[in-house]
Amino acid sequence: MVCPWSIIKVVKTLKGIPASPGIAIGKVLLYNESPTAIPRFHLSEEDVKSEVERLKQAVERAAGDIQLIKESLDKDAKDQHALLEAHTLMLYDPCFNEMAHERIGKELKNVEWVLQETVNSLVEQLEATQDSYLKERSSDILDSSRRIIDHLLNRKRISLGKVEEEVVLVTHNILATEMLQLDRRKIRAVIMDVGGKTSHTAILARSFGIPAIVGLKNVTEQVVTGKTIAVDGGEGIVIVDPDDDTLENYRHKRTLFEKKESQLYNITDLPAETTDGKLIRLKANIEFPAETDQVLNINAEGVGLFRSEFLFMNHNETADEESQYSSYREVLETMGDRPVTIRTLDVGGDKLISEIESQHEANPLLGWRAIRFCLEKTQIFRTQIRALLRASQHGRLQIMFPMISGIEEFEEALALVDEVREELLGEGVPVKGDIPIGLMIEVPSAAMTSDILSEKADFLSIGTNDLIQYSIAIDRGNEKVAHMYQPLHPGLIRMVHMIVQNAHRHGIPVSLCGEMGGEPLYTPILLGLGLDEISMSAYSLPEIKKIIRSVSIAETEELLGAILEMRSYREINDYTRLWMEKRFGNSGQ
Numbered sequence: 001m002v003c004p005w006s007i008i009k010v011v012k013t014l015k016g017i018p019a020s021p022g023i024a025i026g027k028v029l030l031y032n033e034s035p036t037a038i039p040r041f042h043l044s045e046e047d048v049k050s051e052v053e054r055l056k057q058a059v060e061r062a063a064g065d066i067q068l069i070k071e072s073l074d075k076d077a078k079d080q081h082a083l084l085e086a087h088t089l090m091l092y093d094p095c096f097n098e099m100a101h102e103r104i105g106k107e108l109k110n111v112e113w114v115l116q117e118t119v120n121s122l123v124e125q126l127e128a129t130q131d132s133y134l135k136e137r138s139s140d141i142l143d144s145s146r147r148i149i150d151h152l153l154n155r156k157r158i159s160l161g162k163v164e165e166e167v168v169l170v171t172h173n174i175l176a177t178e179m180l181q182l183d184r185r186k187i188r189a190v191i192m193d194v195g196g197k198t199s200h201t202a203i204l205a206r207s208f209g210i211p212a213i214v215g216l217k218n219v220t221e222q223v224v225t226g227k228t229i230a231v232d233g234g235e236g237i238v239i240v241d242p243d244d245d246t247l248e249n250y251r252h253k254r255t256l257f258e259k260k261e262s263q264l265y266n267i268t269d270l271p272a273e274t275t276d277g278k279l280i281r282l283k284a285n286i287e288f289p290a291e292t293d294q295v296l297n298i299n300a301e302g303v304g305l306f307r308s309e310f311l312f313m314n315h316n317e318t319a320d321e322e323s324q325y326s327s328y329r330e331v332l333e334t335m336g337d338r339p340v341t342i343r344t345l346d347v348g349g350d351k352l353i354s355e356i357e358s359q360h361e362a363n364p365l366l367g368w369r370a371i372r373f374c375l376e377k378t379q380i381f382r383t384q385i386r387a388l389l390r391a392s393q394h395g396r397l398q399i400m401f402p403m404i405s406g407i408e409e410f411e412e413a414l415a416l417v418d419e420v421r422e423e424l425l426g427e428g429v430p431v432k433g434d435i436p437i438g439l440m441i442e443v444p445s446a447a448m449t450s451d452i453l454s455e456k457a458d459f460l461s462i463g464t465n466d467l468i469q470y471s472i473a474i475d476r477g478n479e480k481v482a483h484m485y486q487p488l489h490p491g492l493i494r495m496v497h498m499i500v501q502n503a504h505r506h507g508i509p510v511s512l513c514g515e516m517g518g519e520p521l522y523t524p525i526l527l528g529l530g531l532d533e534i535s536m537s538a539y540s541l542p543e544i545k546k547i548i549r550s551v552s553i554a555e556t557e558e559l560l561g562a563i564l565e566m567r568s569y570r571e572i573n574d575y576t577r578l579w580m581e582k583r584f585g586n587s588g589q
Ligand code: PEP
Pocket: 305, 307, 346, 442, 462, 463, 464, 465, 466, 467, 513, 514, 515
């Protein structure tokens, strides 16, 4: 008799953070070296010199590797070149190298050990900050140092550029530079022990269209190379060694996902028009100029939010006028006659540049940030405005100021733009005459005075990420209060309603550019609220367009009418989900 237990196969399911959507099935390719495999031994005084020399040579070789990757990349892949450039700079960082040299001499330990220790303590410091940007820099440091250590130990890595069969890459972490080399035809998904949604790996996986799951904690200990694995990147689920039924189920899911994707792309050329004929402008949010290719691919009507601060963060110093000018010009020229809304520097809070880093404010989110910083650091602000106004000749520029809290700030910023315009014209530099200038509504006081602000602005754009944070009084990056981050809070819905009404009364359009705009569940409510434009990540746009094309303004207004009577976000949430399910089934959400 066959014991029943022997025929039951245990299917192991792991849950991580969804980082890039899509379904993949493949054999595991475990790609990892144990971080403990670093040797540790004592040096004598006379060995120190040769040990320092070994470090120098390993740095040179690591820089050579990066150069080779750069040469293999497409010239237009500007972000990827910039990333590699940053890693090369990090390899030669004098502060980091001096620290390692000093420790070798003082502690008389071998270089790979010292390097590992130095990196660990730097990474620990960065990881301890509340700042997601700094946290992400730790993966860049790990990336550069692992490359040096590989050379010191003569450690050869499997090449990820040429993989024989379809695999799912399973790794503790992956260097961002290695992500750039991935054989994208064969590597069907990437899953990792560590990482967050905004890590470089996640960002690159999304831009390559590869499903990815991060933060799986110890997936590398739960699989071996060659085992079959199924991945649902959208749900953050990994099935190790799936049985036949599960495999069949995942194949079916994959077909559905691919079908849905291609159907969504089928509507690329169709307008975002409701069934009763209202056209909604759908635009894309970008952080880097190279993202405009994807914006054009999905046929967005423009860029609704270019977060210009990423240019500054990428440079790790204040970006100069010329480099800003060429980035703005590039985006404007690529987008041609489609409008591009460039937001002026929105630093502070969770986005630091060197000028703010040293401030150590008790409440940075309520502190010296965005327009407050710019109106004080007028040299930085003027430089940005000069670059923007000069670039205005090359496309349809719109300028937008972040974190405006009241009319004084907006008027001050407008006056500064006028001054810079006069200055440029005085120098004989041409500036376009009709650049629309607007502001972001992200602070409750701006929402409450949106009637006054609308008298002076050419447009408003609602930044719900911050407006929710400031109106419900919860830090948007703090997981302890994440459950309170509720876009459907009646307080927020009422506020958006009021902003739209005020803007329309003054004859100006309103956009919404927070993450809420890319969530299908919220689309009918945003339509009912009367938004003229929604700007979101390029990948969300086709799905949002599909929803818009399936509903009428009349029915969304009816939905909104019902919602405005409700008392709690739970009630609104349940009601809206049901509403969506009736129209789109579960896949509508
Ligand atoms: C927002 O606050 O909604 C917004 C779009 O700006 P950011 O996410 O860059 O703060």
